[in-house]
Amino acid sequence: MSVPFGQMVAVVGHVLTQRLRGNPRYPLVLMLEPLFRCNLACGGCGKIQHPANILRSHLSAAQCLAAVDECGAPVVSIPGGEPLLHPEIEQIVDGIVARKKYLYLCTNALKLEEMLPRFRPSPYLAFSVHLDGPREEHDHAVCREGVYDTAVAAIRAARRAGFRVTTNSTLFTDADPARYRRFFDEVMALGVEGMMISPGYSYAKAPDQDHFLPRRRSESLFRRILADAPRRWRFNQSPVFLEFLKGAWDLECRPWGTPTYNLFGWQRPCYLLDEGYASSFRELMEGTDWDAYGRASGNAKCANCMVHCGYEPAAVEATFGSLGGLLATARLALFGAPRGSGEALADAGTDAPPAPPAGGFPTLPILEQVA
Numbered sequence: 230m231s232v233p234f235g236q237m238v239a240v241v242g243h244v245l246t247q248r249l250r251g252n253p254r255y256p257l258v259l260m261l262e263p264l265f266r267c268n269l270a271c272g273g274c275g276k277i278q279h280p281a282n283i284l285r286s287h288l289s290a291a292q293c294l295a296a297v298d299e300c301g302a303p304v305v306s307i308p309g310g311e312p313l314l315h316p317e318i319e320q321i322v323d324g325i326v327a328r329k330k331y332l333y334l335c336t337n338a339l340k341l342e343e344m345l346p347r348f349r350p351s352p353y354l355a356f357s358v359h360l361d362g363p364r365e366e367h368d369h370a371v372c373r374e375g376v377y378d379t380a381v382a383a384i385r386a387a388r389r390a391g392f393r394v395t396t397n398s399t400l401f402t403d404a405d406p407a408r409y410r411r412f413f414d415e416v417m418a419l420g421v422e423g424m425m426i427s428p429g430y431s432y433a434k435a436p437d438q439d440h441f442l443p444r445r446r447s448e449s450l451f452r453r454i455l456a457d458a459p460r461r462w463r464f465n466q467s468p469v470f471l472e473f474l475k476g477a478w479d480l481e482c483r484p485w486g487t488p489t490y491n492l493f494g495w496q497r498p499c500y501l502l503d504e505g506y507a508s509s510f511r512e513l514m515e516g517t518d519w520d521a522y523g524r525a526s527g528n529a530k531c532a533n534c535m536v537h538c539g540y541e542p543a544a545v546e547a548t549f550g551s552l553g554g555l556l557a558t559a560r561l562a563l564f565g566a567p568r569g570s571g572e573a574l575a576d577a578g579t580d581a582p583p584a585p586p587a588g589g590f591p592t593l594p595i596l597e598q599v600a
Contacts, residue, residue, distance in 0.1 A: 231423030231463035233393075235352060236331045239303040244549055254485040254514060256302040257542050260500045262491035263288040263321060267311040268339055271371045273401065273429055276310055286492055290320040296490040297325055299510045306333045306357070308500075313340040319347050326353045333357040335397060337376065338383035345390050355393035355422065358384055362398060363412045370401070381419065388420045395422050395465045401429045402442055406453035413454075413462050423465030426451075427537045428474070443533045448476035458565065466537065468561035469544035469554075474535060477566070478547070482523035482531060486542020488513060498522045500538045502530055 240257060247255040264287035265276045277284065288296075297305055305325050312318055313336055325332045335357045348354065361370040364377040387394050396416055400409070416424055428447040442450065451474040464471060472478040484499035494506035495513040502522070507513035523531050523539070548558040 231465055233331070233352065233422075236304065239329075239331065240545070241549075243303045244545060248549070254483075254519070256300050256486060256488050256510075257545060258304040258306055258487045258538075259297060259300045259302040260487055260489040260538065261293055261296060261305055261307050262310070262489060263293050263307065263312060263315050263318075265310045265492070266314050267309055267337075268314065269311070269337055269371050269373060269376070273370065273399070283492065287315055288492060290317040290324065293321045294324040294328075296510075297328060297330060300488060300490070302330075302488075304331045304333070306335060308335045309337075311337055311340070313344055322348060322354060326351050329353060331355075333395065335359065337371065338380040339376065341380075341383040342386045345387060345392070348392070350391040350393070352393070355395050356387055357395045357397045357425065358421075360396045360398055360416065362400070362404065363408055363415070366404070366408070370399075384419050384421060393422050394420075395425060397425045397427075399427055399429050400442070400450065400454075402446065404450055404454075406450065409454050417461055417463065423463040425465050425537065426471075426474070428535050442535075444535060447474065447533075447535050451475050455566075460565065467541060467544040467548070467558070468565075469547055469558055470537060470541050472561065472566060473540055473544065475566075478544075480540050480543040480547060481525050482534065482539035483542040483546060484522055484539050485514060485517075485519060486545070487538040501534065501536060 243255075243257070262276075264284075265279050266284045266287070267274075267277050270277060307321070312334055315321065318334075322332065322334065331353055333355050336359065338356075338358045341356060341358070358380050359371075360377070360380055361367045367377040367380075368374050384394050384396075398412075413424065428442040428450070451471075455471060455475055469478055469480070473480045487500060488510065489496040489500040490510075494508055495510055496503060497505045497507060497513065497517050498519065499522070507516060520526060522528055524534075547554045549555065
């Protein structure tokens with residue numbers, strides 16, 4: 230895990246404060262979408278399918294900063310569209326950094342290198358560059374040749390300029406485990422701080438509906454990719470979430486942990502599903518039927534989702550929900566998963582691992598390591 234120490238302290242402090250106040254639901258990461266406009270037309274993205282008048286619109290810097298204050302989450306992610314197309318992106322970034330929120334500006338990096346002089350390096354700012362795999366896979370996913378090379382050049386330029394850089398990779402059904410293991414080595418060689426990975430989830434408006442991953446195939450894929458992961462790989466994610474991707478830790482979605490604010494307001498229930506909007510953060514939290522979402526609810530739209538926006542908050546909850554969870558998470562963070570466990574499952578070629586127990590506890594091999 231490569232989350233900065235200051236960010237870990239901020240998140241832990243926020244969690245403990247909320248638990249002391251008796252709040253069962255609280256935000257950890259604000260997904261702030263200031264615009265849907267983009268300079269790419271990726272087949273798996275539903276954002277640019279909005280009408281032209283919506284794509285020409287954007288939130289003002291004042292609206293963005295008001296949402297940051299209203300939500301109160303210690304971490305802010307700015308996804309897209311492409312945030313670097315926003316005419317006030319510098320003011321938005323400066324305002325969030327001034328509030329000492331940890332900001333991840335997600336970008337396809339087509340404009341990143343030319344815009345670097347407009348920003349100042351800060352421990353609170355990281356550019357999260359979208360890389361969906363090796364050159365061929367990435368350019369295919371974004372439907373344009375040459376984007377991978379542009380992104381890699383921008384990563385190198387940002388690192389030379391002293392910026393924090395992470396990557397964000399969404400994997401689909403055609404992902405080859407061996408190629409992605411080499412890809413992770415190549416990404417780490419670029420000097421990035423860490424990598425974020427997630428299975429593709431089906432946006433209803435996305436043009437390509439054929440390459441999204443159902444849950445069992447996701448688990449099988451990530452077991453093969455992450456089997457006995459080398460220590461040189463650093464992930465900007467909870468080790469519990471990585472175990473969840475492999476089917477080795479049972480989690481239930483916590484969509485309120487990553488609320489989304491965009492042109493239409495506070496999106497219900499999460500970044501991926503679009504089932505109405507609240508006019509305030511309080512209305513979102515208090516007026517949403519949260520029990521209608523997540524795998525346990527039986528909602529068909531949630532059955533195959535394993536995306537970080539719902540399950541990273543669940544991983545945090547599992548960590549701080551019990552002494553066993555805290556000890557198991559600490560063991561994972563310090564030593565990684567037990568060697569050979571993932572490899573045995575991967576070699577078996579099964580799409581259905583031993584079912585983990587409910588309630589956010591790890592499977593037996595992890596518990597054995599902390600007993």
